[in-house]
Amino acid sequence: xxxxxxxxxxxxxxxxxxxxxxxxxxxxxxxxxxxxxxxxxxxxxxxxxxxxxxxxxxxxxxxxxxxxxxxxxxxxxxxxxxxxxxxxxxxxxxxxxxxxxxxxxxxxxxxxxxxxxxxxxxxxxxxxxxxxxxxxxxxxxxxxxxxxxxxxxxxxxxxxxxxxxxxxxxxxxxxxxxxxxxxxxxxxxxxxxxxxxxxxxxxxxxxxxxxxxxxxxxxxxxxxxxxxxxxxxxxxxxxxxxxxxxxxxxxxxxxxxxxxxxxxxxxxxxxxxxxxxxxxxxxxxxxxxxxxxxxxxxxxxxxxxxxxxxxxxxxxxxxxxxxxxxxxxxxxxxxxxxxxxxxxxxxxxxxxxxxxxxxxxxxxxxxxxxxxxxxxxxxxxxxxxxxxxxxxxxxxxxxxxxxxxxxxxxxxxxxxxxxxxxxxxxxxxxxxxxxxxxxxx
Amino acid sequence: xxxxxxxxxxxxxxxxxxxxxxxxxxxxxxxxxxxxxxxxxxxxxxxxxxxxxxxxxxxxxxxxxxxxxxxxxxxxxxxxxxxxxxxxxxxxxxxxxxxxxxxxxxxxxxxxxxxxxxxxxxxxxxxxxxxxxxxxxxxxxxxxxxxxxxxxxxxxxxxxxxxxxxxxxxxxxxxxxxxxxxxxxxxxxxxxxxxxxxxxxxxxxxxxxxxxxxxxxxxxxxxxxxxxxxxxxxxxxxxxxxxxxxxxxxxxxxxxxxxxxxx
Numbered sequence: 001x002x003x004x005x006x007x008x009x010x011x012x013x014x015x016x017x018x019x020x021x022x023x024x025x026x027x028x029x030x031x032x033x034x035x036x037x038x039x040x041x042x043x044x045x046x047x048x049x050x051x052x053x054x055x056x057x058x059x060x061x062x063x064x065x066x067x068x069x070x071x072x073x074x075x076x077x078x079x080x081x082x083x084x085x086x087x088x089x090x091x092x093x094x095x096x097x098x099x100x101x102x103x104x105x106x107x108x109x110x111x112x113x114x115x116x117x118x119x120x121x122x123x124x125x126x127x128x129x130x131x132x133x134x135x136x137x138x139x140x141x142x143x144x145x146x147x148x149x150x151x152x153x154x155x156x157x158x159x160x161x162x163x164x165x166x167x168x169x170x171x172x173x174x175x176x177x178x179x180x181x182x183x184x185x186x187x188x189x190x191x192x193x194x195x196x197x198x199x200x201x202x203x204x205x206x207x208x209x210x211x212x213x214x215x216x217x218x219x220x221x222x223x224x225x226x227x228x229x230x231x232x233x234x235x236x237x238x239x240x241x242x243x244x245x246x247x248x249x250x251x252x253x254x255x256x257x258x259x260x261x262x263x264x265x266x267x268x269x270x271x272x273x274x275x276x277x278x279x280x281x282x283x284x285x286x287x288x289x290x291x292x293x294x295x296x297x298x299x300x301x302x303x304x305x306x307x308x309x310x311x312x313x314x315x316x317x318x319x320x321x322x323x324x325x326x327x328x329x330x331x332x333x334x335x336x337x338x339x340x341x342x343x344x345x346x347x348x349x350x351x352x353x354x355x356x357x358x359x360x361x362x363x364x365x366x367x368x369x370x371x372x373x374x375x376x377x378x379x380x381x382x383x384x385x386x387x388x389x390x391x392x393x394x395x396x397x398x399x400x401x402x403x404x405x406x407x408x409x410x411x412x413x414x415x416x417x418x419x420x421x422x423x424x425x426x427x428x429x430x431x432x433x434x435x436x437x438x439x440x441x
Numbered sequence: 442x443x444x445x446x447x448x449x450x451x452x453x454x455x456x457x458x459x460x461x462x463x464x465x466x467x468x469x470x471x472x473x474x475x476x477x478x479x480x481x482x483x484x485x486x487x488x489x490x491x492x493x494x495x496x497x498x499x500x501x502x503x504x505x506x507x508x509x510x511x512x513x514x515x516x517x518x519x520x521x522x523x524x525x526x527x528x529x530x531x532x533x534x535x536x537x538x539x540x541x542x543x544x545x546x547x548x549x550x551x552x553x554x555x556x557x558x559x560x561x562x563x564x565x566x567x568x569x570x571x572x573x574x575x576x577x578x579x580x581x582x583x584x585x586x587x588x589x590x591x592x593x594x595x596x597x598x599x600x601x602x603x604x605x606x607x608x609x610x611x612x613x614x615x616x617x618x619x620x621x622x623x624x625x626x627x628x629x630x631x632x633x634x635x636x637x638x639x640x641x642x643x644x645x646x647x648x649x650x651x652x653x654x655x656x657x658x659x660x661x662x663x664x665x666x667x668x669x670x671x672x673x674x675x676x677x678x679x680x681x682x683x684x685x686x687x688x689x690x691x692x693x694x695x696x697x698x699x700x701x702x703x704x
Contacts, residue, residue, distance in 0.1 A: 251550070252546075252549075252550055252600060252601050252602065253599055253600045253601075254546040254550055254595075254596050254599075254600025254601050255546075255550035255551060255600075256510060256511075256550075256551065258515070258519065258551060258554045258555060259515045259519075262515045262516050262519050263519060263555065265516065266516070266519040266520055266523055267523075269520070270523055290515065290516075291513065291515075318627070320629055320630040320632060320649045320652070320653075321643070321645070321649070323629075323649075323652060324642075324645045324646060324647040324648065324649050324651075324652050325644075325645035325646030325647060326642070326643045326644065326645040327643065327644075327645075328643070370643055370644070373640070373643055374642070374643040374645075375635050376595070376630045376632060376633070376634040376635040376637050376649065377511045377595075377634050377635030377636075378595040378599065378630035378634050378635070379595060379599045379600055380595075380599065380627075380629070380630065382599075383599050383626055383627070396511070396513065398513075399511075399512065399513030400513040400514075400515055401513075402513055403512060403513035403514045404513065404514065404515065404516060409512060409513065409514070410640050410641075412639055412640040412641065413512045413636055413639060413640050415639075416508060416509075416512070416636065416639035416640075417508075417509050417512065417514050417517055420504045420506070420508070420509055420517060420521065421517060421520075424469075424502075424503030424504050424521070425469040425472070425473060425503075425504050426469055426504060426508050426638075426639055427469065427473055427474075429472075429473045431500055431503065432500050433473075434467070434472045434473075434499060434500050434502055435448070435450070435472070435497065435499040435500060436472075437467075437471075437472060437478040437481055437482065438446055438448045440478070
């Protein structure tokens with residue numbers, strides 16, 4: 001019986017991590033449903049981008065208020081998690097504050113965790129106010145209705161609860177230390193939780209121990225639950241921001257990829273020796289689909305982008321189309337891509353690893369032509385994203401499908417393209433008149 | 442004056458056994474659009490004044506394919522690109538300058554992958570070099586002290602990181618450069634990019650160019666400086682919409698320099 005808590009702890013820990021690992025596997029599988037794409041270039045630049053953008057939060061602070069608040073929560077998250085290490089050791093071996101022998105450094109650590117916890121609470125409260133009281137434009141767009149709104153608030157609540165549990169755990173511990181309770185080593189500095197003392201005044205030692213143990217358990221169980229909540233939430237960015245900024249584009253933003261499949265066709269057309277009537281070889285592969293109508297037509301970096309998006313809406317708030325009341329919202333493009341990818345993933349899970357046609361696709365069922373045609377390709381969304389997500393590349397791939405597979409461009413664009421084809425300019429002017437300006441007054 | 446423009450074509454120079462230092466890629470807007478043609482001529486006047494060895498492709502030039510590519514027609518884009526590259530490579534072109542950020546972006550970023558490797562510069566970069574190297578001298582003249590705001594073209598700024606060359610030129614005119622609320626990396630599109638120039642906008646509550654013009658008007662400018670023929674059209678329309686064309690001019694930076702120099 002003596003080891004019951006240790007065994008229980010081990011079970012909870014293994015279950016928590018095991019279930020998370022299973023979802024990571026699912027995440028990997030889904031991302032790999034995307035087409036392969038070469039990203040092994042520029043490794044040092046990519047590492048630098050990751051260090052700067054994800055680790056260094058350089059693009060978060062472009063908007064100073066949410067940026068600084070985010071930095072607090074981010075540092076709090078990383079630093080306070082050092083405490084989790086101690087909790088795990090204590091839990092597994094039945095020790096208490098195993099790192100206490102670090103002495104003054106330990107006091108410093110616990111002290112800074114507490115101050116950070118308080119700052120995180122303050123930041124989270126401001127975040128909540130921004131979402132629910134001030135109701136900032138970007139948090140109340142149509143795509144945020146329902147689950148995305150709940151998800152956003154839920155994350156804030158969980159973070160608040162975790163921080164309060166942490167401080168309660170420390171506050172009661174401090175009280176127990178002062179009472180000289182058995183097992184409660186004199187260790188740590190409690191710059192914040194010492195002020196909770198009045199609350200715990202006059203509570204019996206056994207009740208204090210009960211509160212301390214409950215807070216300790218709920219804190220670690222809460223962390224494990226939060227870890228497992230990530231996969232179902234927009235909060236995956238805390239992990240995926242790192243690979244996403246690594247794999248993000250290192251090219252000038254204006255450079256759109258040239259489709260190789262098209263290059264082959266064009267080369268064939270330009271080749272004077274090619275036989276225009278030749279039938280394709282028997283063993284010729286199916287001609288590649290041009291552009292994207294579903295998530296499996298996108299590449300895996302684009303799918304990673306979708307899972308990384310935390311729906312902050314900076315892209316949408318910078319989008320000229322969205323600002324002027326058009327339906328397009330770059331954030332919705334990312335959310336739709338993720339939702340459809342999840343749907344495809346579940347379909348595969350339910351059908352023994354094989355996707356069974358469900359009559360749906362990203363284009364039409366999630367993203368409409370109207371949204372796609374509203375884009376000015378200005379790259380404001382790409383620039384705005386704090387974690388290097390590229391909604392524009394998905395929009396472009398879907399336009400390619402509309403135009404090259406479906407000939408479904410708006411008629412004015414068909415006119416424009418007809419003009420380019422016939423006379424080498426988007427307007428109906430004769431190519432032979434191209435130099436007339438020289439002699440006009 | 443107009444007749445004195447010296448605009449050699451690549452074909453003419455080639456026939457004479459000469460190779461210019463730089464190809465001036467005029468672009469479709471610069472060749473056909475009445476407003477943009479003025480920018481083209483202004484730029485040529487400066488090139489002539491500075492004795493730059495350049496040529497144009499003239500009737501051998503064709504659309505870069507940018508609007509086709511952004512509309513989703515990769516096929517048409519590559520057909521255009523391959524044709525243009527064939528012409529340019531045949532002439533052994535090394536360096537290209539263009540007054541259109543869309544041509545600039547496409548030639549610079551998307552042609553190399555299809556066999557067209559050139560040093561491509563935007564005309565504002567080119568003009569700045571002429572200035573730094575002492576090939577042109579600039580005095581503010583009529584622009585001295587004028588309030589000028591600069592609208593960043595998406596395909597010059599965000600797309601390719603060129604923010605300073607146009608601004609340096611405006612400052613050289615002794616003008617007062619005032620920045621809009623959204624400028625440089627955060628510059629708002631004029632609404633023409635991504636082939637929007639050639640279609641009606643989608644349903645919404647405002648046109649993008651009106652929004653951008655309002656941002657420009659907030660700086661109370663005498664001139665809205667542009668560096669792209671499409672932005673120029675969009676901003677000009679915006680100013681007309683606000684019935685401010687009498688007090689606010691939309692000018693390309695090349696036009697301003699040509700005017701300042703009485704060219």
